Amino acid sequence: xxxxxxxxxxxxxxxxxxxxxxxxxxxxxxxxxxxxxxxxxxxxxxxxxxxxxxxxxxxxxxxxxxxxxxxxxxxxxxxxxxxxxxxxxxxxxxxxxxxxxxxxxxxxxxxxxxxxxxxxxxxxxxxxxxxxxxxxxxxxxxxxxxxxxxxxxxxxxxxxxxxxxxxxxxxxxxxxxxxxxxxxxxxxxxxxxxxxxxxxxxxxxxxxxxxxxxxxxxxxxxxxxxxxxxxxxxxxxxxxxxxxxxxxxxxxxxxxxxxxxxxxxxxxxxxxxxxxxxxxxxxxxxxxxxxxxxxxxxxxxxxxxxxxxxxxxxxxxxxxxxxxxxxxxxxxxxxxxxxx
Amino acid sequence: xxxxxxxxxxxxxxxxxxxxxxxxxxxxxxxxxxxxxxxxxxxxxxxxxxxxxxxxxxxxxxxxxxxxxxxxxxxxxxxxxxxxxxxxxxxxxxxxx
Numbered sequence: 001x002x003x004x005x006x007x008x009x010x011x012x013x014x015x016x017x018x019x020x021x022x023x024x025x026x027x028x029x030x031x032x033x034x035x036x037x038x039x040x041x042x043x044x045x046x047x048x049x050x051x052x053x054x055x056x057x058x059x060x061x062x063x064x065x066x067x068x069x070x071x072x073x074x075x076x077x078x079x080x081x082x083x084x085x086x087x088x089x090x091x092x093x094x095x096x097x098x099x100x101x102x103x104x105x106x107x108x109x110x111x112x113x114x115x116x117x118x119x120x121x122x123x124x125x126x127x128x129x130x131x132x133x134x135x136x137x138x139x140x141x142x143x144x145x146x147x148x149x150x151x152x153x154x155x156x157x158x159x160x161x162x163x164x165x166x167x168x169x170x171x172x173x174x175x176x177x178x179x180x181x182x183x184x185x186x187x188x189x190x191x192x193x194x195x196x197x198x199x200x201x202x203x204x205x206x207x208x209x210x211x212x213x214x215x216x217x218x219x220x221x222x223x224x225x226x227x228x229x230x231x232x233x234x235x236x237x238x239x240x241x242x243x244x245x246x247x248x249x250x251x252x253x254x255x256x257x258x259x260x261x262x263x264x265x266x267x268x269x270x271x272x273x274x275x276x277x278x279x280x281x282x283x284x285x286x287x288x289x290x291x292x293x294x295x296x297x298x299x300x301x302x303x304x305x306x307x308x309x310x311x312x313x314x315x316x317x318x319x320x321x322x323x324x325x326x327x328x329x330x331x332x333x334x335x336x337x338x339x340x
Numbered sequence: 341x342x343x344x345x346x347x348x349x350x351x352x353x354x355x356x357x358x359x360x361x362x363x364x365x366x367x368x369x370x371x372x373x374x375x376x377x378x379x380x381x382x383x384x385x386x387x388x389x390x391x392x393x394x395x396x397x398x399x400x401x402x403x404x405x406x407x408x409x410x411x412x413x414x415x416x417x418x419x420x421x422x423x424x425x426x427x428x429x430x431x432x433x434x435x436x437x
Contacts, residue, residue, distance in 0.1 A: 182422075183425070185418055185421050185422075186422060188418075189414055189415065189418040193411070193414070193415075196407075196411065
């Protein structure tokens with residue numbers, strides 16, 4: 001492709017990103033904002049692909065656009081659709097003003113860092129260091145080599161952050177009740193899509209060793225399977241029924257990572273300093289556990305709490321006899337025929 | 341020859357996307373807009389996929405492209421159905437035209 005048409009594409013991409021971000025933030029309708037935000041995520045994923053960062057592009061498309069969008073839409077259902085009072089509107093405007101000023105400052109700072117960085121000669125010591133040691137890492141995808149081997153600490157701590165987040169979600173109490181069954185057509189899609197998503201997650205996990213992919217992308221895909229099941233009206237959404245097993249799965253990412261690190265310490269190697277001959281197998285082991293943990297965390301985030309138990313459901317029936325489990329009255333549905 | 345065929349297929353695909361987008365913006369009611377968007381885009385994506393498949397280095401890539409097309413066909417048909425059903429339940433009337 002000629003440089004001119006690529007430059008045109010890049011300009012189009014940049015303009016779309018800014019326009020989508022702006023319309024998502026300024027839209028008066030919350031649902032429209034969320035959908036514009038999802039479109040924004042997809043275009044940002046394209047931008048990452050153009051920057052030759054397919055791993056980040058995959059993660060952005062799966063987590064930034066897909067799962068965040070699903071989480072935001074689920075959260076939107078819970079929000080009251082009341083018109084804000086004048087005091088609230090004033091406070092909202094004050095918040096928006098503060099956020100705008102801070103965002104502008106951040107953008108200015110980033111622009112300054114970028115220009116300062118590009119003034120000097122290109123700095124690629126880190127990239128070259130990764131390339132020279134790639135053979136010892138046990139994988140041939142440099143991103144996975146950095147995430148799981150050279151900078152394994154960072155990924156371990158990221159998984160610990162996710163574990164802390166899911167503990168916070170569980171502390172919110174029982175999650176939302178299952179949705180009502182969605183009808184035969186969506187059921188058929190769910191039946192067809194769920195196995196496909198499971199296979200894709202396994203593929204992304206496996207391929208991460210030598211091509212874009214890995215635990216985060218695979219975990220997000222696995223979580224997408226859970227969310228599809230949830231939207232189809234399933235209550236258990238593929239999570240283990242047994243609470244103890246579920247907790248084990250949630251802790252598996254950090255647990256297996258730590259167990260590998262400590263075992264290596266016992267064997268007289270540095271913490272997470274894999275022997276090159278074993279590195280590939282150990283990375284696959286850690287990533288498999290991390291995939292399950294990430295997927296369980298994301299699905300629980302979508303439910304917005306722990307899985308409802310029998311006792312919770314009885315409580316629901318007593319406190320809200322009119323609503324019933326899984327009913328979702330549409331607040332905007334007033335029974336009036338609407339014009340086209 | 342495959343390059344020419346590929347380019348023709350991709351340009352045809354883009355034309356369908358363009359038609360679908362014009363329909364989304366110009367048609368009078370939700371049902372006809374949905375119809376324009378899903379039908380035209382599905383065919384547009386099919387042509388685009390066929391064009392890209394002609395350029396792909398091996399059959400594995402072709403299989404992945406085909407799978408993407410089928411997945412989007414199923415997803416867009418289902419979401420069109422869900423949106424239309426939701427609108428019907430809320431009794432949004434089709435435009436008399």
